[in-house]
Amino acid sequence: MAHNNTHETEWKGYEKAIFQISFIYFLIQSVPLDWKYYKTVFSIQWSQLNYHDLINITRYYPQFITPSAPEFGYVNWLIVLGIAAIVAAIWTFRNKERTDYDTLYYWLRVVLRYRLAFGVIGYGIIKLFPVQLPGPTLSDLNTPYGDYFTWKIFALTTGISTAWYESFLGLIEIVGGLLLLNRKTVTIGAGLLAAFLVNVVIVNFAYDIGDQVYSSYLLLIALALLVYDTPRLFQLLVLGKKTIANKFHIVFTNQQKSIRTVLRTAFLLFTLLFVGVTGYNYNKDAYIYPKTPGLKNAYGYYNVKEFSINGKPIPYSLTDPQRWQNVVFEKWATISVRTSRPLNVNISNGTSSSQDDIDRKYELAGAGGRNYFNYGIDSVNQVLKLQNKNSTAENWSLHYERPDEKTIILSGKNEKQDSVYIVLDKINKQYLQLKGRRKPLTL
Structure with missing residues (x-):
């Protein structure tokens, strides 16, 4: 494996320090290192899949402590950041002579692209059908407005529009996730998802939904992917100056290209499996509500x-x-x-x-x-x-x-x-x- 970079530059000291911390930080945040995650994966009954199993796979992020309230979950971010800073310091001490990290940066972006796609496509599919936020029940229609938590008001309000609005939100997530799978469209996909996820984070805080940390985590990855092209976009769109695209890329052997194709195909097949399972659950057993039929003609x-x-x-x-x-x-x-x-x-x-x-x-x-x-x-x-x-x-x-x-x-x-x-x-x-x-x- 080799690389080709027509605009190779030497990294400055502070750039290397920031990258080293970021590299360790995002690897810990994105790559499942918790044994409990693999316990969950291997405990799944693959012959009886349901969309909750698939969502549990997609929403991994490390938790060193269990927070007493959702917003305290950010403490885990600080723990990861502390670990990353310590490892980066050791890395700097042992590798002072290295002048650039272009190749590692490339692979970090690959990890972040697929991690973000994995998360948003999963949630996009359960909005597309829609399973995540179903419409109000008859009991809901006979419950006073003041008897709801704010998150349930938001969920029911969104669920009312199951045929249009919620499905459209899911489509945005799916399209954004698929754009991340091609290196040429990563910035478009990351930009689309960053704009979408800002709204998701605000909604989580405003309505106290409980997914503040996870939605912020996905937004952080989208912003990290955008950083790569932000200086060039600023120079082109804001300053109106001529801008040269970053030409760095990895040159793969034929065998490596085949492996990459297999892995990408496996990811897409898993996505299709996700679609099929969620669609089946939505039509046969929405799973968020009870499945046993009630007393005949009593509704x-x-x-x-x-x-x-x-x-x-x-x-x-x-x-x-x-x-x-x-x-x-x-x-x-x-x-x-x-x-x-x-x-x-x-x-x-x-x-x-x-x-x-x-x-x-x-x-x-x-x-x-x-x-x-x-x-x-x-x-x-x-x-x-x-x-x-x-x-x-x-x-x-x-x-x-x-x-x-x-x-x-x-x-x-x-x-x-x-x-x-x-x-x-x-x-x-x-x-x-x-x-x-x-x-x-x-x-």
């Missing part, structure tokens, strides 16, 4: 017409902690109940991977005001087995009757073994968000 919003405990009727109340106010049956096996009693609000972002419906928490994450129950159906005995997803120690067993298509009668025991009797009356409620504003509406 809808219900007013709680009657509510009794141990034979004692409790009239409708906005303050009684026992009284159910309204109920939503989702298309999947979840019902959500509006009450005034305190509940355990799920403060996660709800995107953790799980095959079990009870552990799929996105529908209740970041929201208050409603208790979410996962339920199993015994259709022979007409019994619903409810388990509270906000507090898994709470279990209800309720017999159901359906005297007509609008009414569901529930009777049985709650978690305290009290006898309960509940009559639900389905309301044909209309939602402006689903109707749009192109036609006259009467609600």
